Amino acid sequence: xxxxxxxxxxxxxxxxxxxxxxxxxxxxxxxxxxxxxxxxxxxxxxxxxxxxxxxxxxxxxxxxxxxxxxxxxxxxxxxxxxxxxxxxxxxxxxxxxxxxxxxxxxxxxxxxxxxxxxxxxxxxxxxxxxxxxxxxxxxxxxxxxxxx
Numbered sequence: 018x019x020x021x022x023x024x025x026x027x028x029x030x031x032x033x034x035x036x037x038x039x040x041x042x043x044x045x046x047x048x049x050x051x052x053x054x055x056x057x058x059x060x061x062x063x064x065x066x067x068x069x070x071x072x073x074x075x076x077x078x079x080x081x082x083x084x085x086x087x088x089x090x091x092x093x094x095x096x097x098x099x100x101x102x103x104x105x106x107x108x109x110x111x112x113x114x115x116x117x118x119x120x121x122x123x124x125x126x127x128x129x130x131x132x133x134x135x136x137x138x139x140x141x142x143x144x145x146x147x148x149x150x151x152x153x154x155x156x157x158x159x160x161x162x163x164x165x
Contacts, residue, residue, distance in 0.1 A: 020057035027053065118142040 018026075028050050036043040110127040121139040129135050134145045 019061060021054070021061055024050065024054040024057040114144065114146075116140060116142055116144060 031046055031050055036046065038044075111124040112127065112130055113122055114125045114130075115122050116137040116139065119137060119140040119142065121137055123138060125135060130146050131148070133148070134143060136143055
């Protein structure tokens, strides 16, 4: 039963009581029922508008998804921005490291990796990173080159 139907039911109940139309209580009850009826109709209108807006937003969302697919294509077959070396969005870079003691795979931020050590969050083992054999961007392993 909708709110409007419930309000109509209340009005029918009040009419069936055959209340004295001249009493203040009857005037109050009828006024309250009128307000309830008006509110019920307004709420029904709002629900209809909200449903229409929701449908419109869903259509816009679907259309936007189609436009994005058309413009950007499907990234499954292309490079994922998070995995590209050339893509830098200013976010921190993380590396997966496996603890040799407990086998836990943890993500280590690049800055922590460059410090040379951290602790395993699972077992507390001290993990040390030797970066001396890392090849520079220029292809040499001297560690003294300056890159632009």
